[in-house]
Amino acid sequence: MRPLTLWRYEARRAGWAALLGPxxxxxxxxxxxxANPLPGDTNTARILLGGLEMAVPLAAGVACASLVGRDPATEIQLTAPTPYRVTLLRRMAVTLGxxxxxxxLTAAVLIATGWWSRWPANHGVLAGQLxxxxxxxxxxxxxxxxxxxxRSPAAAGALVTTLWAIQQFxxxxxxxxxxxxxxxxxATTRGTVPGDWTANRLALLAAGIAFTGLALVVLRRPERLINEEDE
Structure with a gap:
């Protein structure tokens, strides 16, 4: 399979949640x-950056939670020369990409229109992408x-949304x-202790990488997915 065709296929298999969510x-x-009822450019800028910090990551998290278990015939997938965990990792890469x-693109529009700089805690153009x-x-x-x-997209998605809601409320x-x-x-739009922002962003990146590594370890035994279907 050609690389472009392969990635297009993986994008389709990632599902509509991955494509439409962001x-x-x-x-x-x-x-x-x-619809902001509070006047002032600062409040509007905070909401716009909040969409990037709150809504976009939630959409990505729920989409990635649905990747495992989407294949209707996992046993066929296991016969392919490419390990199943590598296939799922490609779909995660498509989702995050x-x-x-x-x-x-959204950040570029906010920067070009000046809304990015109207939130005092924007942390600049480059570092601010964190x-x-x-x-x-x-x-x-x-x-x-x-x-x-x-082994349940519903349970995994519920965990992501629950954690998001707990930190929100x-x-x-x-x-x-x-x-x-x-x-x-x-930490960007709802604040954190001064000086903790960079450590916070790096900790979240490290946690995401660690969780992904855990998933790959678990998926080294993908036959567990078949056993779950047979129970």
Whole structure:
């Protein structure tokens, strides 16, 4: 199979959630900014950047949580020369690549229109891309690992959305101690302890990579997926 054809196929197998999730997340962020009842450019900029930091990573995390278990005949997949975990990793790469493309384009528009700089805690043009990249990698890795462990897209997606909601509604509790601050998803738009932002972003990236590694270890025995179907 030609490389382009292979990646197009993996994009289709990743599902509509992976393809439509990030654009819809951006659209919801823009709609929220337009409907913002609070006056002032700073509040509007915060909502626009919040769409990148909150909605886009959630869409990526839920999409990655649905990757394991999408194949209707896993036993056939196991006979292919390419290990199943490598196939799933390609689909995760497609999901994150598309998410990154949408997020970078959105960030470029915000930078060009001046909305990026109107949020005081934007952290610049380059480092500021960690606003969306760090939580997207963190939640995607968590979703991918949960899918491999639970063998259920629904359960994995529920774990991702539950963690997201807990940090959204209990931000104060999440930031009371250093571990919570380091793994807080919304440090750019909802704040964190001064000086903790860079460590927070790096910790989320590291957590996402670690979760992805865990998923690949679990998927070294993909026959567990077949056993689950037979039970």
């Amino acid at each position: 654009p819809i997340a951006v659209a919801l962020g823009v709609a929220a900014a337009l 598309w998410t990154a493309a949408v997020a970078v 606003t969306w990249a760090a939580p997207a990698v963190g939640l995607s890795g968590l979703g991918f690992a949960a899918g491999a462990v639970f 209990f931000a104060g509790l999440a930031q009371e101690h250093l571990p919570g601050r380091l793994l807080y998803l919304f």
